[in-house]
Amino acid sequence: MRRTYVYFISLLFLIISIPHQVNAQDTLLIPLKIKVGLEVTGPVIYMIEKNNLSVEGFISADLNEKAAVILGGGFLDYKYSQYNYEYLNKGIFMRAGMDFNLLKPEKSKGRYWAGVGLRYGLSRFSSEYPTFRTDSSSYWGTVSSSIAQKTDWAHFLEITPGVRTELFRNFTMGWTISLRMLLYTGTGKDMKPISIPGFGTGTKRVSGGISYFFVWNIPYKKIKVITKKEVPVVQEETKTTVGQQGAGIRQ
Amino acid sequence: MRKYIPRILHIIMSSLILGIVSCTPQSCFEDTTSFVNATFYKAGSNTATIADSITVFGIGKESYKLYNKALKVSVIQLPLDASSETCGFVMKINNLTDTLKLTYSSYPHLISKECGVAFFFTLESYSISGTAVDTILFRNKNITTFHEENIRIFY
Numbered sequence: 321m322r323r324t325y326v327y328f329i330s331l332l333f334l335i336i337s338i339p340h341q342v343n344a345q346d347t348l349l350i351p352l353k354i355k356v357g358l359e360v361t362g363p364v365i366y367m368i369e370k371n372n373l374s375v376e377g378f379i380s381a382d383l384n385e386k387a388a389v390i391l392g393g394g395f396l397d398y399k400y401s402q403y404n405y406e407y408l409n410k411g412i413f414m415r416a417g418m419d420f421n422l423l424k425p426e427k428s429k430g431r432y433w434a435g436v437g438l439r440y441g442l443s444r445f446s447s448e449y450p451t452f453r454t455d456s457s458s459y460w461g462t463v464s465s466s467i468a469q470k471t472d473w474a475h476f477l478e479i480t481p482g483v484r485t486e487l488f489r490n491f492t493m494g495w496t497i498s499l500r501m502l503l504y505t506g507t508g509k510d511m512k513p514i515s516i517p518g519f520g521t522g523t524k525r526v527s528g529g530i531s532y533f534f535v536w537n538i539p540y541k542k543i544k545v546i547t548k549k550e551v552p553v554v555q556e557e558t559k560t561t562v563g564q565q566g567a568g569i570r571q
Numbered sequence: 572m573r574k575y576i577p578r579i580l581h582i583i584m585s586s587l588i589l590g591i592v593s594c595t596p597q598s599c600f601e602d603t604t605s606f607v608n609a610t611f612y613k614a615g616s617n618t619a620t621i622a623d624s625i626t627v628f629g630i631g632k633e634s635y636k637l638y639n640k641a642l643k644v645s646v647i648q649l650p651l652d653a654s655s656e657t658c659g660f661v662m663k664i665n666n667l668t669d670t671l672k673l674t675y676s677s678y679p680h681l682i683s684k685e686c687g688v689a690f691f692f693t694l695e696s697y698s699i700s701g702t703a704v705d706t707i708l709f710r711n712k713n714i715t716t717f718h719e720e721n722i723r724i725f726y
Contacts, residue, residue, distance in 0.1 A: 405687040452688040460652035
């Protein structure tokens with residue numbers, strides 16, 4: 321009978337103590353930042369070729385260690401000519417969306433970013449053909465003409481996987497690949513724009529590109545991120561419970 | 572840094588770069604001239620037929636024949652004059668001569684960045700005079716570079 325009481329009391333203690341038997345969690349302080357980025361390839365290409373000027377930048381704010389809201393914009397002055405036509409396009413664009421860091425907080429440490437961005441883009445541009453002419457082998461002879469300037473809007477979606485790494489304190493550099501899908505352009509099906517600011521080649525529904533960004537990071541807040549969650553420990557015996565509890569305490 | 576990038580992301584990025592680089596065309600490989608595609612039909616029936624011999628040239632362009640005694644022709648392609656709203660063709664089908672005049676409107680169409688701008692047309696009306704052709708039927712009034720059947724010539 322006494323044995324039964326001892327067994328019952330031991331079991332009672334075990335049941336009461338189970339909710340308190342956990343491994344402690346690991347936490348990490350991650351700085352949340354406001355980021356101001358400038359795309360560098362557009363101005364560099366313009367300095368070399370002196371032809372098409374593309375300027376682009378963004379501002380983003382971290383919501384947490386994984387997600388950030390982003391607003392970007394830019395300007396394009398595009399000129400193209402070949403043997404049978406000239407084309408001019410000038411306009412502005414903006415993109416808004418989210419960036420998601422796929423790295424774990426203990427790997428990114430607020431300094432590295434490897435992830436994907438999703439954006440909605442809006443572009444307003446004016447395009448014209450100062451001259452164009454039909455095929456010189458045409459049966460009725462070559463016809464030369466022009467198309468006057470016209471202003472249009474374009475809407476598109478963008479997905480941008482990429483990487484960024486800290487070069488030195490609060491400055492990061494990285495690249496993103498942009499894959500864009502044109503949703504709408506007001507130009508009609510016959511005179512699709514050769515180039516759309518912020519989108520790229522407007523004659524196709526999908527366009528792609530690579531961008532290199534210098535980013536200035538402004539930390540505005542630090543958050544505590546749990547990198548290892550509390551794990552309840554299921555004990556089989558009271559003796560082993562004591563041992564595991566001791567191992568769970570972090571220095 | 573490299574070890575932190577998930578492997579799948581690395582593969583996706585590499586594929587995208589290769590795709591973007593490899594899909595950039597540089598030369599024009601598309602048709603840049605619009606034609607009226609005309610097919611031949613037997614008069615009074617809906618049966619396609621073949622002209623044994625055909626000669627076609629534009630009015631005022633007798634020296635530049637589009638078809639010169641071509642044999643066994645089922646489809647002819649007639650180019651329109653983008654500088655005008657009407658143009659005519661002399662057609663000699665199996666040694667019987669007719670004159671076809673087409674009235675149309677034109678509008679510019681961007682073929683591609685590499686090829687530039689071409690004129691597309693919308694057919695409005697026709698007139699035919701001669702002995703071989705019975706009637707003309709408009710099947711598709713949009714004259715483009717897409718090789719669609721536009722008119723049927725019943726003779």
